[in-house]
Amino acid sequence: MRTRGMGRAIAAALVALAAVTGCTVQPSDGEGKRRSPVHIELPSGTPSTARTPTGGGSPSAAPAPPDDDKPSAAPAPPRVLWSRGATGRDVRELQARLRQVAWLFEGPTGNYGEQTERAVSGFQGKRGLPRTGRTDTVTWQRLLGMTREPGRWDLYLMGGQPADPPDPRCTTGRVLCIDKTSRTLRWMIDGRTVSTMAVRFGSQYTPTREGVFSVYWKSRDHVSTLYDSPMPYAMFFSGGQAVHYSTDFAARGYAGASHGCVNVRDEAAIAELYAQVRDGDKVVVSW
Incomplete structure (x- = not known):
């Protein structure tokens, strides 16, 4: 009797322990074998999403989804x-x-x-x-x-470049002041620039000569006897070298070169210059 009473007390204690710790009493399996009398469920390492924050209160609300319907600002156009x-x-x-x-x-x-x-x-x-x-x-x-x-x-492939300051030899008298560095021709009278135009020179094989010369012959519709090419508004200053209009310079710019002459690509400008220049006017060709 004493043994039976002690068994009942032990069983009651186990039931109480299960109720407190979350354990469950396992019945026998289908083969008549008894399982462990208790199964203790330990808490997992992942907290529940409905977990109440420490200190009480209701669970934290999930963040609101972005408002996809709200139009975004258009990017600024490039300047x-x-x-x-x-x-x-x-x-x-x-x-x-x-x-x-x-x-x-x-x-x-x-x-x-x-x-x-x-x-x-x-x-x-x-x-x-x-x-x-x-x-x-x-x-x-x-x-x-x-x-x-x-x-x-x-x-400045087709001209239009600014002229450099004139050579000091150009500051007196009537001068065609030709600068190889800036590729420009200034028509000057007594130190004053009357007009400026882009010019082109000879290649390394047929260079335009530098120095001080004078216009010795003008030929309005000249054609080269050496190259059989037109040289309108020609103003000769050194042998066969002259200042004249060039259709090739007008078409190709500095992609080409002359045979030693000083080419002008602006026909209206050289036509006006031709009308003003006289035989004997000075020509200065410099770097």
Whole structure:
């Protein structure tokens, strides 16, 4: 009897322990074997999503999903650097770089006109950019990455470069003051510049001679007997070398050279100069 009473007490204690610790009493399995009398469930390392924060209160609410319906601000368009009507050295560089990638075949002129606008638009379309014809920062950076820095004569391939200060020998009298460094001709009278124009010289094999000369013969519709080429508005100053208009210079700029003459590409300018220059006027050719 005493043994039976002790068994009941032990069983009662086990039931109480199970209730406190979350244990469950396991019945016998189907084969009549008894399992462990208790199964203790230990807490896992992953907290429950519905876990109450320390200190009480309700579970934290999940963050609200983003409002996908709210329109986002449109990105600012790239800044326009140059567009039709712009002028200056920067436009010359733009045109020189467009020539390098075969989108422009004239100039550089330094004037952002229809041809430049069309070239920029074509360049933009080829690279998936909006075809505005205006050079913005995105277009410019793309062009910079595809081209090299243009040199001075890339920028002034067809003339238009500023003249250097005149040689001191040009400051008195009537002078055709020709500068090989800046590739310009100044028509000067008593130290005053009357007009300035771009000029081209002979190649290394047929160089234009330097020095002080004078105009000894003028020939309005001259044709070279040596090269069988026209030399309109020719003003001879040293042997067969003359200042004259050149259709080749007008067409190709500094991509070509003369046979020693001083070529002018602006026909209207040299026609006016020809009318003013007299036989005997001084000619100074210098570096």
